[in-house]
Amino acid sequence: MGLDHVVMDAPALQAFLTNVFPQVHRDFVVEEVTDEGAVIRLVADEKHLRPGGTVSGPAMFGLADVAMYVAILSRIGPEALTVTTNCSIDFMRKPVAGADLIAECRLLKLGRVLAVGDVLLRSQGMEGVVARAGLTYSIPPKR
Amino acid sequence: MGLDHVVMDAPALQAFLTNVFPQVHRDFVVEEVTDEGAVIRLVADEKHLRPGGTVSGPAMFGLADVAMYVAILSRIGPEALTVTTNCSIDFMRKPVAGADLIAECRLLKLGRVLAVGDVLLRSQGMEGVVARAGLTYSIPPKR
Amino acid sequence: MGLDHVVMDAPALQAFLTNVFPQVHRDFVVEEVTDEGAVIRLVADEKHLRPGGTVSGPAMFGLADVAMYVAILSRIGPEALTVTTNCSIDFMRKPVAGADLIAECRLLKLGRVLAVGDVLLRSQGMEGVVARAGLTYSIPPKR
Amino acid sequence: MGLDHVVMDAPALQAFLTNVFPQVHRDFVVEEVTDEGAVIRLVADEKHLRPGGTVSGPAMFGLADVAMYVAILSRIGPEALTVTTNCSIDFMRKPVAGADLIAECRLLKLGRVLAVGDVLLRSQGMEGVVARAGLTYSIPPKR
Numbered sequence: 317m318g319l320d321h322v323v324m325d326a327p328a329l330q331a332f333l334t335n336v337f338p339q340v341h342r343d344f345v346v347e348e349v350t351d352e353g354a355v356i357r358l359v360a361d362e363k364h365l366r367p368g369g370t371v372s373g374p375a376m377f378g379l380a381d382v383a384m385y386v387a388i389l390s391r392i393g394p395e396a397l398t399v400t401t402n403c404s405i406d407f408m409r410k411p412v413a414g415a416d417l418i419a420e421c422r423l424l425k426l427g428r429v430l431a432v433g434d435v436l437l438r439s440q441g442m443e444g445v446v447a448r449a450g451l452t453y454s455i456p457p458k459r
Numbered sequence: 460m461g462l463d464h465v466v467m468d469a470p471a472l473q474a475f476l477t478n479v480f481p482q483v484h485r486d487f488v489v490e491e492v493t494d495e496g497a498v499i500r501l502v503a504d505e506k507h508l509r510p511g512g513t514v515s516g517p518a519m520f521g522l523a524d525v526a527m528y529v530a531i532l533s534r535i536g537p538e539a540l541t542v543t544t545n546c547s548i549d550f551m552r553k554p555v556a557g558a559d560l561i562a563e564c565r566l567l568k569l570g571r572v573l574a575v576g577d578v579l580l581r582s583q584g585m586e587g588v589v590a591r592a593g594l595t596y597s598i599p600p601k602r
Numbered sequence: 603m604g605l606d607h608v609v610m611d612a613p614a615l616q617a618f619l620t621n622v623f624p625q626v627h628r629d630f631v632v633e634e635v636t637d638e639g640a641v642i643r644l645v646a647d648e649k650h651l652r653p654g655g656t657v658s659g660p661a662m663f664g665l666a667d668v669a670m671y672v673a674i675l676s677r678i679g680p681e682a683l684t685v686t687t688n689c690s691i692d693f694m695r696k697p698v699a700g701a702d703l704i705a706e707c708r709l710l711k712l713g714r715v716l717a718v719g720d721v722l723l724r725s726q727g728m729e730g731v732v733a734r735a736g737l738t739y740s741i742p743p744k745r
Numbered sequence: 746m747g748l749d750h751v752v753m754d755a756p757a758l759q760a761f762l763t764n765v766f767p768q769v770h771r772d773f774v775v776e777e778v779t780d781e782g783a784v785i786r787l788v789a790d791e792k793h794l795r796p797g798g799t800v801s802g803p804a805m806f807g808l809a810d811v812a813m814y815v816a817i818l819s820r821i822g823p824e825a826l827t828v829t830t831n832c833s834i835d836f837m838r839k840p841v842a843g844a845d846l847i848a849e850c851r852l853l854k855l856g857r858v859l860a861v862g863d864v865l866l867r868s869q870g871m872e873g874v875v876a877r878a879g880l881t882y883s884i885p886p887k888r
Contacts, residue, residue, distance in 0.1 A: 337509070366480070373543055374521035381516055400516055401716065402738060404547035404690050404833035404879055406861050408854040424865075424874045425837040429715055430687065430740070432835050434863065434877065436853075445853045448863065450833055450879050452688060452738070454716070544859065545831050545881060547690035547736055549718050551711040567722075567731045568694040572858055573830065573883070575692050577720065577734065579710075588710045591720065593690055593736050595831060595881070597859070623795070652766070659829055660807035667802055686802055690833035 319423050322349055323393045329354070329386050336396050344382050353387035353421035353433060357440070360416050369413030376417065377405055380435040380449035383419035388431050388453055391423065397456045401430075405449040412439035417446065429455055462566050465492055466536045472497070472529050479539050487525050496530035496564035496576060500583070503559050512556030519560065520548055523578040523592035526562035531574045531596055534566065540599045544573075548592040555582035560589065572598055605709050608635055609679045615640075615672050622682050630668050639673035639707035639719060643726070646702050655699030662703065663691055666721040666735035669705035674717050674739055677709065683742045687716075691735040698725035703732065715741055748852050751778055752822045758783070758815050765825050773811050782816035782850035782862060786869070789845050798842030805846065806834055809864040809878035812848035817860050817882055820852065826885045830859075834878040841868035846875065858884055 324332070326346045334341040343364070347355040356379065358364065364375035381400055388398055411417055418438050425432040430452055437447040467475070469489045477484040486507070490498040499522065501507065507518035524543055531541055554560055561581050568575040573595055580590040610618070612632045620627040629650070633641040642665065644650065650661035667686055674684055697703055704724050711718040716738055723733040753761070755775045763770040772793070776784040785808065787793065793804035810829055817827055840846055847867050854861040859881055866876040 339506075339509075363482075366482075372521075373524055373546075374517045377520040377546075378515075378517035400550050402547070402549050402688050402690075403516075403520075404545070404688075406545050406853075406879060406881060407543050408856075408861050424835075424877055427837075432837050432877070434879075448853055448861070448879060450835060450863075450877060452835065545833075547831075547833050549710075549736055549738060551713075551718050567692075567734055570694075575694050575734070577736075591710055591718070591736060593692055593720075593734060595692060625792075625795075649768075652768075658807075659810055659832075660803045663806040663832075664801075664803035686836050688833070688835050689802075689806075690831070692831050693829050 319391065319426050320351070322390055324390050325349055329390060332389065332394050333386070344379070346386055347418070349390045353423045354383060354390055356383040356386055356419045356421070358417040358419070360414055371411045371417055373407065376407070376437055376447050377403065377449070379417055379419050380405060380437060380447070380451065383421040383435045384433050384451040384453060387421040387423050387433060388426070388455070391426055392455065395456060398453050400451060401454045402452040403449055405447055407447045409444050409446050411446045412442060415439040415441070431455060462534065462569050463494070465533055467533050468492055472533060475532065475537050476529070487522070489529055490561070492533045496566045497526060497533055499526040499529055499562045499564070501560040501562070503557055514554045514560055516550065519550070519580055519590050520546065520592070522560055522562050523548060523580060523590070523594065526564040526578045527576050527594040527596060530564040530566050530576060531569070531598070534569055535598065538599060541596050543594060544597045545595040546592055548590055550590045552587050552589050554589045555585060558582040558584070574598060605677065605712050606637070608676055610676050611635055615676060618675065618680050619672070630665070632672055633704070635676045639709045640669060640676055642669040642672055642705045642707070644703040644705070646700055657697045657703055659693065662693070662723055662733050663689065663735070665703055665705050665723060666691060666733070666737065669707040669721050670719050670737040670739060673707040673709050673719060674712070674741070677712055678741065681742060684739050686737060687740045688738040689735055691733055693733045695730050695732050697732045698728060701725040701727070717741060748820065748855050749780070751819055753819050754778055758819060761818065761823050762815070773808070775815055776847070778819045782852045783812060783819055785812040785815055785848045785850070787846040787848070789843055800840045800846055802836065805836070805866055805876050806832065806878070808846055808848050809834060809866060809876070809880065812850040812864045813862050813880040813882060816850040816852050816862060817855070817884070820855055821884065824885060827882050829880060830883045831881040832878055834876055836876045838873050838875050840875045841871060844868040844870070860884060
């Protein structure tokens with residue numbers, strides 16, 4: 317188990333999300349498992365939007381959270397019970413109306429009980445960072 | 460404008476949410492405007508739940524965010540453009556399956572451009588804190 | 603081990619700080635162990651001050667951190683290796699020049715491996731909150 | 746004023762720190778102004794160390810804070826009154842005893858009133874990230 321040892325690839329992670337989160341799996345596309353973590357896309361859909369057509373705060377939080385979850389699982393395998401313990405998120409710019417949101421997660425620590433990473437969110441095709449999140453996950457003890 | 464000067468009461472705030480967030484206003488009940496801030500309830504509904512019947516992380520984030528928004532508006536009036544700039548949230552306990560979530564927001568600072576507060580989330584009728592969030596909002600300049 | 607079971611009182615905690623942190627123990631006074639956590643005072647001293655005579659950001663961070671540490675130890679006993687994993691701190695008002703700072707820590711969760719709490723900092727004798735911090739500590743496994 | 750427009754270089758920033766923070770300027774070396782922000786070094790000195798010889802939490806907080814301050818000033822010029830409003834810091838690994846700490850700050854937003862960025866801290870010469878901080882600064886209105 318280490319930051320540089322990938323044990324699940326993008327299709328395997330996508331299939332896992334579909335099984336574990338049947339309610340939301342269509343919202344998220346696992347774009348890529350990277351050297352640093354993973355890239356996830358939020359499909360801009362009516363239910364994530366606020367008046368004005370921009371993605372809501374909770375939808376951005378949810379995307380950052382899923383991006384970190386997927387990045388961790390890409391390294392430790394299908395541990396559904398891995399849970400968020402802390403997230404600190406800064407909202408910096410309004411997302412572009414109607415555009416998908418891209419989350420780039422970077423794992424910084426993958427310990428025995430805690431994983432720490434951060435996530436940058438951008439509107440697809442744009443330079444400016446829309447939001448940034450730092451997250452901590454608790455990893456369940458091995459059975 | 461001050462922490463102890465209430466300018467909108469619970470029914471006025473509820474009516475405002477209905478107008479401004481038609482997609483989500485049914486999810487949130489403004490229970491009370493308090494001396495410290497406000498109390499908001501999230502109605503436990505299928506769409507907020509994760510497998511197992513507990514409220515999802517993004518739904519908890521959304522509740523904390525709305526609680527802070529409502530607490531600020533109770534003091535400054537209907538400024539729809541007031542926006543979240545930062546939220547740091549700690550998840551501590553699993554919410555009780557099927558129970559509504561109660562958010563107690565405490566305003567700590569209401570400045571000219573920034574408002575700061577925190578929120579405790581509990582499953583209705585329970586003692587233990589499910590999650591705690593600290594939030595900062597940016598208040599638009601007066602026109 | 604629980605939030606409501608105190609195992610070290612204020613003098614015992616003060617003595618412990620003196621042993622474990624010989625460099626800084628004079629800076630901090632354990633004022634009280636409370637039902638919710640603990641109250642700690644930072645003695646305003648030249649070395650904590652910024653030009654203008656107000657307590658520096660790192661000194662405020664240090665006070666919040668020690669307040670949480672002391673509150674945890676008051677419940678679990680002298681576990682020196684308990685360490686901070688996350689702190690999110692909001693700075694809201696300038697502290698009063700030359701005044702001691704009072705930190706009120708409230709423990710919200712005391713789990714097997716993680717403890718979560720928050721801290722309000724005020725200049726002694728003042729109402730307004732100077733800073734607020736949410737902290738997570740990692741508790742070492744029992745030997 | 747923009748992320749890519751540098752108005753103060755490393756020697757000018759070092760001279761500014763010396764003037765504004767006479768108490769701490771010897772602790773920090775402005776290593777470099779980068780395309781993304783700035784790199785600052787904390788000189789490991791007795792007064793930053795905890796028993797065991799590792800840099801203390803408050804000293805790491807102080808370093809992250811100064812790194813962000815310097816990165817902002819490199820783009821906006823000598824605005825001493827720019828102040829921290831929020832910092833969320835994750836402590837991940839013990840720093841190496843006796844080694845200097847290197848802080849790499851990346852500015853993510855430089856707005857009219859708020860600047861947002863993050864900082865990675867590493868022990869000099871080491872790969873693993875010791876701590877990560879996200880910070881928000883408030884920029885005073887132009888006179």
